[in-house]
Amino acid sequence: MSKFAKKKDGDLPAVSTASLPDIVFMLLFFFMTVTTMKDSSLFVENVLPNADQTKKLEKKDRVIYIYAGKPTQEYIKTFGEEPKIQLNDKFANVPEVGPYILAERAKKPQELQNVLTTALKVDRNANMGIVMDIKQELRKVNALKVNYTTYEGNAFANLQ
Numbered sequence: 598m599s600k601f602a603k604k605k606d607g608d609l610p611a612v613s614t615a616s617l618p619d620i621v622f623m624l625l626f627f628f629m630t631v632t633t634m635k636d637s638s639l640f641v642e643n644v645l646p647n648a649d650q651t652k653k654l655e656k657k658d659r660v661i662y663i664y665a666g667k668p669t670q671e672y673i674k675t676f677g678e679e680p681k682i683q684l685n686d687k688f689a690n691v692p693e694v695g696p697y698i699l700a701e702r703a704k705k706p707q708e709l710q711n712v713l714t715t716a717l718k719v720d721r722n723a724n725m726g727i728v729m730d731i732k733q734e735l736r737k738v739n740a741l742k743v744n745y746t747t748y749e750g751n752a753f754a755n756l757q
Contacts (some may be wrong), residue, residue: 632653637686641666646721647750654744659713661701662738663694666720680723682731691727694734702740716744719756 641664654660664683668676672688682689684697702710715735718726735743 629739637662638682639664639669639683640672640686640688641668641720642680642720642722644721645718645746645748646755647752648745648747649750649752651749654714654716659705659709659712660715660716660744661698662718663697663731664718665731666723680720680727682727691730691734694705694731695738698735698738698740712742713740714742714744715740716746718746 643664645665666680667673667678668681672686676688681692683695684693689697698715702713705713717728717731732743735741
């Protein structure tokens with residue numbers, strides 16, 4: 598009888614899973630830091646017009662978005678087919694634009710409050726009257742830096 602058992606040939610040692618939780622948490626933290634959350638869902642149709650000369654906004658944290666256009670199919674029965682204004686995640690009337698801008702301005706740090714840009718994302722089929730009404734409300738609250746968001750392309754394609 599032998600005192601020592603012979604080691605079996607060909608057996609592989611078990612895979613160590615000690616570092617697996619570290620890898621999982623590193624991936625989790627990575628995706629948490631690089632993922633951006635969607636600000637709002639669109640309730641209006643938003644096919645932007647084309648423009649020949651465009652310039653990209655550099656700092657997105659200094660932009661307040663206002664959407665305008667016809668409500669999407671799921672909201673047409675409730676709100677009709679007239680162009681509507683969307684502020685964050687709700688429909689709004691023209692007089693609500695000014696207080697919305699003031700509230701968004703108050704949320705920003707003090708040093709950014711004077712350099713905010715209001716970006717109008719208006720559907721290409723919306724009439725100009727709603728845009729003029731929005732601009733009048735922006736003038737009342739001294740939000741004079743306005744950007745019209747468009748796609749880069751041939752401006753004459755908008756006429757079709």
